[in-house]
Amino acid sequence: MSKSKDKNKPTADAVPKAVVSRLSLYLRELQRLQRDAVVTTSSTQLGQLLGFTDAQVRKDLAHFGHFGYPGVGYRCSELVAAVKQIIGTDHTWPVVLAGVGNLGRALLGHRGFSHQGFDIVAAVDSDPSKFGKTLDGIEIQPIARLPELVMQHDVRLAIIAAPASAAQEVAERIVAAGIYGILNFAPITLHLPPEVAVSSVDLAIEMEQLSFAMTNLRPPSELLPEEEEPLRE
Amino acid sequence: MSKSKDKNKPTADAVPKAVVSRLSLYLRELQRLQRDAVVTTSSTQLGQLLGFTDAQVRKDLAHFGHFGYPGVGYRCSELVAAVKQIIGTDHTWPVVLAGVGNLGRALLGHRGFSHQGFDIVAAVDSDPSKFGKTLDGIEIQPIARLPELVMQHDVRLAIIAAPASAAQEVAERIVAAGIYGILNFAPITLHLPPEVAVSSVDLAIEMEQLSFAMTNLRPPSELLPEEEEPLRE
């Protein structure tokens, strides 16, 4: 009796990962429209702004419910609220930062992050010389205190900004402390239980996408050095 | 006569974007294997390390040539060299950084980036109080000097670490200076000519993927607050 239709549960069983990342883009774009005092938008407009077809926008949203008005479109404020609720940023998530090096400090300083529903409430590092220091109002703690900190602040998400050499171990400690969502900035593949959600940002990989595009696509100005042979034929 | 087979040109016409990003993951993993003194690997091993099927690994590589030995596998060093050449990181790319705030400074300090084939050779900002200051050996220049700097260092890639409010204009100046590849850290959609390659990293969006996973997937421990109704039925 709870099987066949169950219209009310946005169970998200079968929501493809790509849909979720587009959802974030819709949200970002809708918030921009709101700032520009736009009241109503449409799948066509949203699609044009983001480079998607109108059909895709409607299909994506249809995964989660009926948010539009036929003949009218979508009210920005309503859709923002709906998408935030779907994504789960209708409330703020406390986050712990692991690794307070170059990047970690930048993330700590990055206020305007809490606007988007995330708030760094604690920071840990493995370098004892940093313990007790305060950065942007957050005291740097030994990594061993992770379980306590997680309990204390009801943390559910972590950001790893540790060096590659430490990242796997740090990730395991994070999971051991009861956290199931990790944003990983270290350039390695984390091996963790499947129930842990991991997002990854690798600067080198992003740049490599550009390098590939430069060397393989676009020969409008033929400035590129001449093609080498493949290694073996 | 150049149409049908043309085995030698890895033209990359039809290389899906997803293949290119997996290529970077293969490279990263192969380099790690090399560091661990592994000489030979296989599509099965590579796949297991990264969570792909063996068929996918082989198919991805087959887009670009024949790099393996039937019955043997792939020699790590050879495959590393081949993949670097495909990606275009068999040489170093000079990069200009636009925006020297929190994040920009972290990127400047991020040595070990040049190891991967990218070298920040210049930095610009729009804040005059920063002009002339030197950070990690790079002098911060007015954004107006972009065209000169690009010429001077033969720059082909740019990183935007400017605030959202400035990013579109900065991007346009970068393109006007003759750059066709941009890594954008600002949380906006850049509107640029289609021949410009853009990669984007939006911290909030990455975190939102985790937030979605936390609120919609995985109810192993039923700690999550009870489900709200969708906005309208």
Next chain:
DNA sequence: TAGATTGTTAATCGATTAACAATC
């Protein structure tokens, strides 16, 4: 009402996987 735009079903397209002959 006429015009616009939704949500959804069916058609198309592309990407992943399975299977296997060829090769070492």
Next chain:
DNA sequence: TAGATTGTTAATCGATTAACAATC
């Protein structure tokens, strides 16, 4: 040789797009 693993073709699967009745 027997065992392993590639590169590739064919089968499967999933995601995107087109089309349209329903709705405002």
